[in-house]
Amino acid sequence: MTFDRLYQTLQDIDQAPWRDALQPILKHALDPNTHGDINRWNEALTLLPNTAPSQTNLDQNSITFGQKSDLSEQQWQDLKQQLMAFHPWRKGPLNVFGHEINTEWHSDWKWARAAPHIHCQDKTILDVGCGNGYYCFRMAGQGAKLALGIDPTLVFNMQYSAVKRYAPDAPAYVIPLGIEQLPEAVTGFDMVFSMGVFYHRKSPIEHLMELRQRLSPGGELVLETLIVDGPEHHCLVPKDRYAQMRNVWFLPSIKTLEAWMARCKYRDIKVIDVATTTIEEQRTTEWMHFQSLKDFLDEEDPSKTIEGYPAPKRVVIIAKAPA
């Protein structure tokens, strides 16, 4: 994987300072010593068909990269195994030359809840904790000037690389960095997304601040996170695991979250969606064969997690950085 295309795009959109800040950091990001599976993934990348897709469609629920007839029968049969090298596929769905990657998450459902309230056209967008870049592709499909995703989990970066080669011109990019590793100079985005990340952060206020720092004055934050029912000042901090996840820290009520955002000087804070996560939206599939939400809910009472906490419910909030 090289980042040359990203650097060129940054140059093209007059963001050479972002390019200059990222280049030295990304130089060693995918060094084989940083992860035991890098060589295996790189080899799997080289096996993927070197075929230009006859069509790509980024602006549909199952993002499409090519169709079956673009490949020979043998290539098509081999492709499934090659894509499986990047298991677990969590965010999607994606369709690669007719292979429907039925991912753990119906990320298209989350997108459908947020999209009517979001305008990506000509925007520069940062997607913090972007996974394999599913939403970055959707943003590019809706006309974003740049959708830059950051995610430190390398297998998701590899999934992105596996499909990005079939949409090389899309201004959707994923780089293997956590928010804390992103150089300070990479700032001034029109929009910043943080979806499914806030509750993993030990310090929610610092997360709100670090997101604000990446926005241009008046820029828009799209925050999606787990919440619990309750009044202002109410917040669940799990004793240990939440739905079997070890790294869940703060699940505020909506009023509490709004108050925290206001404290961090966000304005025009709008709740655009509240949804309970269902076992149809997050589930074990052929492409993600580990346990999933159903296994993490109380068998007798699915309104609770197996630890006895309220089952996952999520909010999407849009707010603006100070002008």
Ligand SMILES: C[S@@+](CC[C@H](N)C(=O)[O-])C[C@H]1O[C@@H](n2cnc3c(N)ncnc32)[C@H](O)[C@@H]1O
């Ligand atoms: C629950 S997933 C959410 C993925 C996607 N945004 C969504 O809403 O479907 C959380 C993601 O945050 C990533 N992540 C973990 N630590 C991070 C950090 N320090 N900075 C940015 N992303 C991080 C994880 O690798 C994971 O892909």
